Amino acid sequence: MIHSELCELLGIKYPIFQGGMAWIADASLAAGVSNAGGLGIITGNAPVEWVRDEVRKAKKLTDKPFGVNIMLLGEMAEDVAKMVCEEGVKVVTTGAGNPGKYVEMWKAHGIKVIPVVPSVALAKRMERSGVDAVIAEGMEGGGHIGELTTMALVPQVVDAVNIPVIAAGGIGDGRGLAAALMLGAVGVQVGTRFLVAEECTVHQNYKQKVLEAKDIDTQVTGRATGHPVRVLRNRLTRKFQLLEKECAPLEAYEELGRGALSKAAKYGDVDNGSVMAGQIAGMVKKEQTCREIIEEMFREAEEKIMEVQNKMIVK
Numbered sequence: 291m292i293h294s295e296l297c298e299l300l301g302i303k304y305p306i307f308q309g310g311m312a313w314i315a316d317a318s319l320a321a322g323v324s325n326a327g328g329l330g331i332i333t334g335n336a337p338v339e340w341v342r343d344e345v346r347k348a349k350k351l352t353d354k355p356f357g358v359n360i361m362l363l364g365e366m367a368e369d370v371a372k373m374v375c376e377e378g379v380k381v382v383t384t385g386a387g388n389p390g391k392y393v394e395m396w397k398a399h400g401i402k403v404i405p406v407v408p409s410v411a412l413a414k415r416m417e418r419s420g421v422d423a424v425i426a427e428g429m430e431g432g433g434h435i436g437e438l439t440t441m442a443l444v445p446q447v448v449d450a451v452n453i454p455v456i457a458a459g460g461i462g463d464g465r466g467l468a469a470a471l472m473l474g475a476v477g478v479q480v481g482t483r484f485l486v487a488e489e490c491t492v493h494q495n496y497k498q499k500v501l502e503a504k505d506i507d508t509q510v511t512g513r514a515t516g517h518p519v520r521v522l523r524n525r526l527t528r529k530f531q532l533l534e535k536e537c538a539p540l541e542a543y544e545e546l547g548r549g550a551l552s553k554a555a556k557y558g559d560v561d562n563g564s565v566m567a568g569q570i571a572g573m574v575k576k577e578q579t580c581r582e583i584i585e586e587m588f589r590e591a592e593e594k595i596m597e598v599q600n601k602m603i604v605k
Contacts, residue, residue, distance in 0.1 A: 292467075292588055294476040296454055299422065300381060300402060301355050303327030304584055305477030306467075307425070307456060308484050310334070310359020310383055311433065311566070313555040314492045317344040321351035322489030322580035330580075331383060334360040338369035345377045355380040357404075362387025375399040383425065386434065388412075390419045406458070408436025413447045413455075423454040425479050430460025432482050432520050432568040435510065441473065448474030462570035464590020468598075471591070480587075482568040486577045495558035496565060499524075503571035515543050522565040526550060 296305040308323040309315065310331040320330030330352070332344045341358065348356050358379050360370050363386040371392045374382055382389075382396055384405040389396075396403050397420065406425040407413040413424050426447040428440025436443075440459040448455045457470035458479035470478045484490060486497045499522055510518045511530040514537075521527060526546070533542050547564065554563025578586070 292471070292591060294454075294471075296423070296456065296477040299454065300329055302329050304588055305456075306584060306587070307331060307357075307383070307458075307477065307479040308580075309431075309433075309458070309479055309481030310357075310385075311481055311485075312336070312361070313552050314485065314490065315359065316491055317347035317351060319484060319487060319490045319580070320344075320356045321348045322487060323484065323584070324348075324352045324354040324356045326579070326581035326584045327354075328580070328584050329381060330354075330356040331381075332356065332358050334358045334366070334370040334374075335364050336366065338366050338373050341366075341370050342373050342377060345374075345379060357381030357383055357402075359383045359385065360389070361385050362389060371395070374401060388415070388419075389421070390415075393419050393421060404456070407447065408438065408443070410443075410446050410450045413451050417451045417453050421453065423456060423476075424451065425456040425458050426475070427479070428457075428459030429510075429520070430569040431458055432508070432566040432571075435459070435518055435520050440470075444470065444473040444475055460569050462568070462573050464587045464592075465594055466570070467587050467591040468594045471595075482571055483574055483583055483587075484580065485567065486574055487583060488577055488579045492555050493558035495560045496554055497577065499560045499565050500567050500571050500574055501577070503567065503574070505569075505572035508567060508569050508571060512543055512547070514538075515540055519564070519566065520568060522560075522567050522571065524563075524565060525561045526564060 294305045304327040306328040310333045312335040315333040320332045323330035381402045403421045404423045426444045429435040444457045454476045456477045457475035461478045462483040509523050509527045550564035553559045554565045
C-alpha cells in the first residue's frame with residue numbers, strides 16, 4: 291500500500307486531501323473522505339457560524355482527522371482563523387494570501403498548517419514562516435489558478451523546500467497520483483473527482499455537467515482581473531469572453547461574477563453560474579462513494595507503478 295510521511299504527520303491512511311471547494315466542501319463530503327482514509331476539508335470561505343456548524347457536524351460523522359480551508363482574502367478569514375482554534379480543528383489549508391500572521395496562533399493550538407502555493411518563491415516563504423507542508427497547485431485545477439502547470443511546479447517546489455509537498459491540479463486517477471509521487475510529492479489534493487462523489491451535496495446539475503465534460507471543455511476566465519478562474523464553458527464564460535474583448539473595467543467582471551458559484555453549486559443553474567472544475571473533468575465518468583474513489587485511485591497507482599517497473603529495464 292502507498293504510504294508516506296504525510297500519513298504519519300496527519301494520522302491518515304491514504305496520502306490524499308479533498309479540495310476545500312467553496313459552496314461545495316461541507317461536512318458531508320469532508321467526513322466521507324476522512325472516513326475513507328483521506329483528509330476531508332470543509333470550506334472556510336463562508337460565514338463563520340456556518341463553518342462552525344459544519345465542523346461540529348463533521349465531528350459527529352467521523353472520528354478521523356479533517357481540516358478547514360481558509361481563503362485569506364475572504365471577508366470572514368480572521369473570524370474563521372480564530373474559530374478553528376476554538377473548535378479543535380486538526381488541519382488548516384489556506385489559499386489566496388499569506389497565512390503568516392496566523393501560524394503562531396494555529397501552532398499553539400496544535401493545528402497543522404498547510405498552505406496552497408502557486409510558485410517556488412511562495413513555497414520558500416511559507417517554509418520560513420513555520421508551516422508543516424505545502425500544496426503545490428498547478429493551473430490544470432479548477433477554480434482560482436496560477437500560471438505554472440503541475441508537472442513543472444511540483445518538482446521545483448520539492449527541490450526548493452525541506453517540508454513535505456502535496457501535488458494538486460489535474461490529478462483525478464491512479465496515473466496522476468503515481469506521476470505526482472514520481473515528481474517528489476508525498477501526496478495529492480483532489481477536487482474535481484470528488485465533485486461527483488455520492489457524499490458531495492453539490493446540485494445534481496453541477497455533477498452532470500462534470501460527468502458530460504470533454505477534454506477541451508474548461509476555460510480560464512478573469513485573467514484581466516488578476517484572479518483567473520478555471521471553469522466549464524457555458525453562457526457565463528461567453529459573457530466573460532465578451533468583456534475581455536471589450537477591455538471592460540474591473541467592475542464589470544465583478545458584477546458578472548457576483549454570486550455565480552452559488553448559482554451553479556446550490557441552485558443548479560449551470561448555464562449562467564460558475565461551474566468550477568479542472569481539466570481532468572473529461573476523465574470523470576461515474577459517480578462513486580468517497581471510499582470507492584480513493585481505493586480505486588490508490589489501487590490504480592500501485593498497479594501502474596508495478597507495470598512500469600516490469601516494463602522498464604535500466605542498464
